[in-house]
Amino acid sequence: xxxxxxxxxxTICRIVSPFILIFGISIVIYGHLTPGGGFPGGVxxxxxxxxxxxxxxxxxxxxxxxxxxxxxxxxxxAILFLLVAxxxxxxxxxxxxxxxxxxxxxxxxxGNLIFSNIAIGLKVGxxxxxxxxxxxxxxxxxxxxxxxxxxxxxDIK
Amino acid sequence: MIIYIIISIxxxxxxxxxxxxxxxxxxIIGMNIIGYxxxxxxxxxxxxxxxxQPILVPGIDIKEFVEKAVNPLPQALVLTSxxxxxSTICFLAALSIRIYEKYGTFDLEKIRRLKG
Amino acid sequence: xxxxxxxxxxxxxxxxxxxxxxxxxxxxxxxLVSLGTVGMxxxxxxxxxxxxxxxxxxxxxxxxxLIILLSAITGRDVTADMSxxxxxxxxxxxxxxxxxxTFFTYxxxxxxxxxxxxxxxxxxxxxxxxxxxxxxxxxxxxxxxFRGYDTIxxxxxxxxxxxxxxxxxxxxxxxxx
Amino acid sequence: MNLIxxxxxxxxxxxxxxxxxxxxxxxxxxxxxxxxxxxxxxxVILIGKYLILNERIIxxxxxxxxxxxxxxxxxxxxxxxxxxxxxxxxxxxxxxFSYMEKYLKAGYFYILFSLISAGLNGILISMDFFNIYxxxxxxxxxxxxxxxxxxxIEELEASLKYTILGVIGSAFILIGIGLILGKTGTLNIADxxxxxxxxxxxxxxxxxxxxxxxxGFKCALFPFHFWLPDAHSLAPSPVSAILSGIFIKIxxxxxxxRIVSNIFIMFPESKVILIGLGLVSMIYGAIMAxxxxxxxxxxxxxxxxxxxxxxxxxxxxxxxxxxxxILHFIFHSLSKSLLFLNSGIIEYKYGTTKIEKLNNLVEEMxxxxxxxxxxxxxxxxxxPFGCFWSKIIIIIGAIMSHYYGISFxxxxxxxITLGYFLKLQRNIFYSKSEGVKTGENNEFNLNLLMPVIxxxxxxxxxxIIFSPYYKIWIDKAVKNIESFSYxxxxxx
Numbered sequence: 001x002x003x004x005x006x007x008x009x010x011t012i013c014r015i016v017s018p019f020i021l022i023f024g025i026s027i028v029i030y031g032h033l034t035p036g037g038g039f040p041g042g043v044x045x046x047x048x049x050x051x052x053x054x055x056x057x058x059x060x061x062x063x064x065x066x067x068x069x070x071x072x073x074x075x076x077x078a079i080l081f082l083l084v085a086x087x088x089x090x091x092x093x094x095x096x097x098x099x100x101x102x103x104x105x106x107x108x109x110x111g112n113l114i115f116s117n118i119a120i121g122l123k124v125g126x127x128x129x130x131x132x133x134x135x136x137x138x139x140x141x142x143x144x145x146x147x148x149x150x151x152x153x154x155d156i157k
Numbered sequence: 158m159i160i161y162i163i164i165s166i167x168x169x170x171x172x173x174x175x176x177x178x179x180x181x182x183x184x185i186i187g188m189n190i191i192g193y194x195x196x197x198x199x200x201x202x203x204x205x206x207x208x209x210q211p212i213l214v215p216g217i218d219i220k221e222f223v224e225k226a227v228n229p230l231p232q233a234l235v236l237t238s239x240x241x242x243x244s245t246i247c248f249l250a251a252l253s254i255r256i257y258e259k260y261g262t263f264d265l266e267k268i269r270r271l272k273g
Numbered sequence: 274x275x276x277x278x279x280x281x282x283x284x285x286x287x288x289x290x291x292x293x294x295x296x297x298x299x300x301x302x303x304x305l306v307s308l309g310t311v312g313m314x315x316x317x318x319x320x321x322x323x324x325x326x327x328x329x330x331x332x333x334x335x336x337x338x339l340i341i342l343l344s345a346i347t348g349r350d351v352t353a354d355m356s357x358x359x360x361x362x363x364x365x366x367x368x369x370x371x372x373x374x375t376f377f378t379y380x381x382x383x384x385x386x387x388x389x390x391x392x393x394x395x396x397x398x399x400x401x402x403x404x405x406x407x408x409x410x411x412x413x414x415x416x417x418x419f420r421g422y423d424t425i426x427x428x429x430x431x432x433x434x435x436x437x438x439x440x441x442x443x444x445x446x447x448x449x450x
Numbered sequence: 451m452n453l454i455x456x457x458x459x460x461x462x463x464x465x466x467x468x469x470x471x472x473x474x475x476x477x478x479x480x481x482x483x484x485x486x487x488x489x490x491x492x493x494v495i496l497i498g499k500y501l502i503l504n505e506r507i508i509x510x511x512x513x514x515x516x517x518x519x520x521x522x523x524x525x526x527x528x529x530x531x532x533x534x535x536x537x538x539x540x541x542x543x544x545x546x547f548s549y550m551e552k553y554l555k556a557g558y559f560y561i562l563f564s565l566i567s568a569g570l571n572g573i574l575i576s577m578d579f580f581n582i583y584x585x586x587x588x589x590x591x592x593x594x595x596x597x598x599x600x601x602x603i604e605e606l607e608a609s610l611k612y613t614i615l616g617v618i619g620s621a622f623i624l625i626g627i628g629l630i631l632g633k634t635g636t637l638n639i640a641d642x643x644x645x646x647x648x649x650x651x652x653x654x655x656x657x658x659x660x661x662x663x664x665x666g667f668k669c670a671l672f673p674f675h676f677w678l679p680d681a682h683s684l685a686p687s688p689v690s691a692i693l694s695g696i697f698i699k700i701x702x703x704x705x706x707x708r709i710v711s712n713i714f715i716m717f718p719e720s721k722v723i724l725i726g727l728g729l730v731s732m733i734y735g736a737i738m739a740x741x742x743x744x745x746x747x748x749x750x751x752x753x754x755x756x757x758x759x760x761x762x763x764x765x766x767x768x769x770x771x772x773x774x775x776i777l778h779f780i781f782h783s784l785s786k787s788l789l790f791l792n793s794g795i796i797e798y799k800y801g802t803t804k805i806e807k808l809n810n811l812v813e814e815m816x817x818x819x820x821x822x823x824x825x826x827x828x829x830x831x832x833x834p835f836g837c838f839w840s841k842i843i844i845i846i847g848a849i850m851s852h853y854y855g856i857s858f859x860x861x862x863x864x865x866i867t868l869g870y871f872l873k874l875q876r877n878i879f880y881s882k883s884e885g886v887k888t889g890e891n892n893e894f895n896l897n898l899l900m901p902v903i904x905x906x907x908x909x910x911x912x913x914i915i916f917s918p919y920y921k922i923w924i925d926k927a928v929k930n931i932e933s934f935s936y937x938x939x940x941x942x
Contacts, residue, residue, distance in 0.1 A: 138442050
């Protein structure tokens with residue numbers, strides 16, 4: 001099996017991609033203290049998976065994060081963010097920040113910002129991964145005359 | 158002023174790509190350039206001469222921070238607008254793949270079936 | 274950081290040249306590459322303008338955009354892009370000249386002043402974010418709290434686009450075709 | 451008043467919920483979408499009940515006051531749009547149950563339907579420039595996708611065209627918002643009008659121009675209309691009903707009303723531009739509709755023409771002009787949705803909407819021919835039906851404002867409209883020429899039939915019982931257009 005790119009690229013990708021993932025997660029979690037937040041972090045997380053996709057081909061990546069799973073995760077991310085917004089209704093106003101604000105410069109500060117960041121990071125990361133994977137898979141499937149993406153995944157398992 | 162004019166020239170280049178070019182990928186590129194120009198415009202709007210970034214770091218007094226930092230509002234908007242651009246490009250790429258599958262080309266001249 | 278106007282203009286003109294190449298180049302690959310250059314320059318310029326959040330986002334989004342577009346064209350016919358419509362080119366030249374003249378003559382009225390933004394709302398944010406919300410990053414505080422309702426919309430836009438990709442890559446549209 | 455935000459939340463939740471759990475099951479996702487739309491309709495009714503006693507509802511999202519947070523507002527003008535929107539959406543959703551059976555993975559249709567509805571509701575309740583832009587983008591992107599839902603070649607191409615022009619329009623709007631931000635430092639509409647009072651006029655005309663161009667793209671005024679006939683005629687019929695019936699009115703017309711008469715009050719000249727654009731697109735749409743040979747294409751061109759009426763009437767101004775604009779919006783929304791759903795039934799049964807292939811349908815589809823007749827008569831302005839009243843009010847408005855030529859052109863265009871609709875009606879329903887299509891599939895599909903019948907009853911009643919029931923609301927809305935200015939909200 002000689003799928004994907006050359007051995008050098010694969011090795012570098014193997015070394016780098018965990019760091020990118022951790023970097024993305026830290027951008028998400030520390031979004032209210034340092035530059036970053038849900039969106040940049042989510043995009044970085046997506047790119048950690050996408051470089052694996054480019055280096056190894058899709059089969060290996062889809063074993064780690066399957067399309068079905070990322071499909072469900074990005075819906076859950078969206079609903080979670082809506083729920084964070086809806087917590088404001090506990091005190092009567094949509095989007096009211098009802099959590100304890102904490103202390104400036106500590107991880108727990110800004111009330112619900114950290115929850116929103118995590119929800120958005122989850123949503124953006126998984127949905128971009130999903131979109132790019134689908135777009136890159138479409139080409140392969142058209143050649144084999146097999147377009148539906150969910151079908152293909154069962155072949156891998 | 159000259160900065161705004163250069164940005165509007167960039168915007169017009171994007172419009173050129175969308176209006177005149179007949180290749181779908183070129184049209185997407187033109188759209189992307191329009192997005193760049195608009196984002197740039199927003200960030201430049203918030204820029205303050207000798208301003209610092211709108212993120213508080215330990216050691217800076219809040220009053221000094223308020224007096225010195227650049228306007229954070231346009232930056233928040235640009236974050237939204239970048240994501241909207243990315244989504245539109247995602248969708249258009251899927252559309253162009255689909256069109257390619259039917260016609261075997263990205264060239265709109267060979268595709269055009271609809272009139273008016 | 275003190276930057277003189279010349280440096281701003283230099284970076285902006287580089288971006289302009291890059292985008293001209295991206296639009297005018299005959300080969301799709303080279304125009305994508307120059308699009309990437311413009312995006313990277315943009316990211317650097319955002320950093321200079323004091324917007325690190327957007328710089329990170331722009332950098333990564335640029336990479337993903339290129340991947341999306343490359344994955345759309347790889348394995349497909351990427352021959353030279355020669356065609357462009359004469360009528361629209363003529364129309365565009367008129368639009369271009371008219372708008373440039375407008376911009377130059379009325380630039381004082383059309384555009385706000387560079388470097389001196391109206392901060393009567395911005396200052397409130399800069400003050401409220403650390404003081405009331407205890408968040409150090411004012412941009413995140415705006416995105417997720419002061420204008421969080423926008424961000425729901427934004428998340429929905431991505432959601433919509435991904436649903437759109439799924440819809441467009443179905444096997445076929447109608448059952449009986 | 452938490453109720454104001456419910457339509458948006460309900461539709462968003464509906465979209466996410468269907469995407470998470472139900473999208474593989476078409477029936478269940480349809481039912482879920484329908485029940486959420488009913489809930490949204492109920493909440494709109496409750497908003498209306500509140501508005502009887504109060505002038506407007508103002509809501510601060512997150513509890514942040516006016517320049518800081520996002521402020522929402524519903525007054526009588528936006529309530530009328532909200533009511534019509536949320537009245538049409540459940541009916542169209544109901545219609546889709548059977549119609550979308552033919553499509554693969556119709557669960558995605560209901561997700562996109564919920565998203566487009568959430569976007570439109572969000573535009574109507576918002577009082578913040580950028581918020582309006584974000585919801586505009588949600589509904590626009592959802593509509594680009596919905597146009598290409600059937601994945602036929604023509605649909606894809608129409609969607610591409612629509613997307614390109616839509617993106618340019620959105621870019622204009624976004625630059626306008628950026629200039630507003632640069633000039634005044636705020637995004638809140640009330641705060642902006644408060645500050646704009648003290649700004650010189652010459653600083654603002656460019657913004658107004660950008661907005662008129664951007665919203666002109668969205669509501670297909672004459673020089674920006676290229677996308678509409680293809681997109682509206684090739685989309686699946688429920689989508690055409692949403693797009694033509696309500697989408698272009700909210701994204702284009704409603705926002706134009708707000709921009710021209712509530713926000714940029716200092717520019718009376720803009721009314722002249724609107725009259726010009728409206729007049730040209732009115733005539734153009736009517737003339738182009740004559741020579742089309744597809745039912746849905748005729749309806750699409752007729753949409754351009756009728757939007758011309760609305761914008762023209764907005765430009766004429768005065769009590770009668772605004773009254774005519776609102777009334778014409780209401781009746782045109784109902785009738786055009788009815789007509790598109792009607793053509794959807796024909797498409798469902800016969801698989802085509804080309805005129806030359808359809809003949810003598812009155813024997814096979816008596817109900818459809820009756821409802822189609824009502825819709826067409828209403829749009830053409832025949833006395834007892836809705837659009838007659840609105841058109842005559844527009845003509846009165848033109849005469850009151852001394853635009854005699856325009857009132858004459860209105861009458862002429864109205865006659866042309868009647869002409870092409872009667873020709874269409876005779877050709878497809880009553881002509882007994884060669885090539886009669888004799889499928890015996892005159893089945894009685896309630897899911898398809900009931901929404902159409904309900905809509906036509908609405909049109910019939912709203913035309914006949916003209917004034918007493920809803921005149922109060924419309925008068926209030928007209929008063930809103932005439933004299934409401936956002937800066938009055940700032941004094942509190």
